[in-house]
Amino acid sequence: PRMVVTAGAVMESAARKTGYLLIDEFAPRFVYFYAGYWLARYVFDFASRVISLGMPAIIAGVLVWGFGNTFMVYNGYAQLPGISLPLGFIGIGAVISAGVLLSKLNFAKPLRYAGENSIVIYLAFFLFMASTRGLLLKYDVISNLGFVALLTTAAGVVGPIVLFWLTQNTKLDFLFRRPSWAKLNFKTVQSSASARVKINESVA
Numbered sequence: 001p002r003m004v005v006t007a008g009a010v011m012e013s014a015a016r017k018t019g020y021l022l023i024d025e026f027a028p029r030f031v032y033f034y035a036g037y038w039l040a041r042y043v044f045d046f047a048s049r050v051i052s053l054g055m056p057a058i059i060a061g062v063l064v065w066g067f068g069n070t071f072m073v074y075n076g077y078a079q080l081p082g083i084s085l086p087l088g089f090i091g092i093g094a095v096i097s098a099g100v101l102l103s104k105l106n107f108a109k110p111l112r113y114a115g116e117n118s119i120v121i122y123l124a125f126f127l128f129m130a131s132t133r134g135l136l137l138k139y140d141v142i143s144n145l146g147f148v149a150l151l152t153t154a155a156g157v158v159g160p161i162v163l164f165w166l167t168q169n170t171k172l173d174f175l176f177r178r179p180s181w182a183k184l185n186f187k188t189v190q191s192s193a194s195a196r197v198k199i200n201e202s203v204a
Contacts, residue, residue: 009031011028014027051103055104058097061094062094124175125160129156132152136148163175
């Protein structure tokens, strides 16, 4: 894992506009995905520590990050090699802290529900996002592109959750829940692997 993260960090720091979409999107982002997987237990530990700080300290920390990050971005420092990566991880910490802060507020319960069901949104957001954007741009109902982006984002979040509610306990619930016939039985897989090993040993 250390080698993979190191390679990802090098790609992120060396990322340049090559003109190839796959490379330009993969290189600067892969390290964050893999680090999130590898360091997940530390991320949860960090969130637990932030909870113990109290709301004033969390708000102060997020504000300090906000001003500092704005300064770095507007002055062009944020994209410099060797700076963009640590700045990105600091930003992740700020997002986690902001999430912890929102979890303490009653009005943020819908956001908490969306976070708990993020896989639902991830699986179906594109369908609602693309269709909403296509309709709004095709019929030119709204001229303000910022408002179009807002509605498109909202549709990409709310649409999947509504579809999830509508399909629960129906024949369409396989859209969000893996049906039992598609699940791997670990014991079966393990016994099959053991059987293959015995066969190979006997053949040898």
